[in-house]
Amino acid sequence: MPRLRLGVALLVPAPLDSEIDGLRRALGDGALERVPPHLTLVPPVNVRVEDLPEALAVLRQAAARHSPFVARLGPPTTFAPATATVHLGVHEDEGGEIVRRLRDDVFVGPLERTLTFGFEPHVTLADDALDDRRAAALVALSDYVVEVPFDRVHLLQEQRHGDAHRRWVPVADVPFGPRRVVGRGGVELELVVSSLLDPEAAAFESGEWPDDEPHSAATAVPAGCRPVVVTARRRGEVVGVARGGVGPDRRELCSVLVARDQRAQGVARQLLAAFGHEADQASAGGDLHDEPDGTAVGGRAQEHDRGDARGP
Known part of the structure; x- marks a missing residue:
């Protein structure tokens, strides 16, 4: 074994x-x-x-x-x-x-x-x-x-x-602090913001990543940024991952991936919100959702010119 x-x-x-x-x-x-x-x-x-x-x-x-x-x-x-x-x-x-x-x-x-x-x-x-x-x-x-x-x-x-x-x-790394759970009383998600893509999240990406798109762009950390990985779990199972980098003067979302059977349920929106919050902590800028090249509309992550954002 x-x-x-x-x-x-x-x-x-x-x-x-x-x-x-x-x-x-x-x-x-x-x-x-x-x-x-x-x-x-x-x-x-x-x-x-x-x-x-x-x-x-x-x-x-x-x-x-x-x-x-x-x-x-x-x-x-x-x-x-x-x-x-x-x-x-x-x-x-x-x-x-x-x-x-x-x-x-x-x-x-x-x-x-x-x-x-x-x-x-x-x-x-x-x-x-x-x-x-x-x-x-x-x-x-x-x-x-x-x-x-x-x-x-x-x-x-x-x-x-x-x-x-x-x-x-x-x-794998897990920051200290209370569990971050969103959607209490409804469709709950546990969100973990880390620096590393843990083995479970990596396996999720491998299984869900589209065959016709390169995976390498999501693994590169933009220059001058520290890596940020947001992993969403539902009942202990990984259902979404967002990756990118943040710095004092820069934020770059490289990818958002949501499980096929979990799309149109707001998972991408929550991933983007958590990434935006982390970026706000690294700079005095606005939330990621306010930027024209990285938006979440109706729970759908839109493509933008700094990376691929895939959602429900």
Whole structure:
């Protein structure tokens, strides 16, 4: 039975990720090129392919229980002699308590596994440091303390790349905050705004994308923009996806795709509204619906000259 090797983590955001990677590089961390700087919530676990939707649902449910927070890390310490790490521990303050509660929320169902050691939240700088190098690092970095903001949780998958090396690749992200449900009391949709197209949404796109149209345009992030993916679910099933990019002075909708059996029910309109709201957060401009080249009329997403918008 096919299985996926997954993990759940808080990824250190930019620009602090580069700072942490600089320390990892200086300490000769062997995992530097294999995994981004992170705080592990669920260590590697084998999950059946058919259980992936449940794993993604666990992340959505957990993220809905929390708000963005700040964790204070450092100074460096070690788990030696149990393991020869150099790592940044998480302070036992409000941020540390949130990390522990979040870990309990995601360590369930298909993501639960037997552990060798108890949970000690940390960001690894080196996982196999020699004694003399480890001792020197703890002294040299004894004043290193950093506050790291976290606004989302990530699902990572171990993948083999062209060079045959295995790497941990983020495949889904869920921002912290209450569930966004529209159409309560009628045709309800759960909307998630993320940076990554999660595996369920990717499978949906592959199955629904028109055969006579290129898919590549939807995957390109416009220059100067951060990626925005809006995924709509109805009763847990993906029924629509919008993709594009937003920046301080630019917004570009690349694609809107709605399930064939869900069209003419306002799904595209809700996707566009969520994308527009995200764009408004990135700039002082108006809502996407006010722009002439990206409108929603009667629930139908119109084509415009900056990408393909397909809807009911």
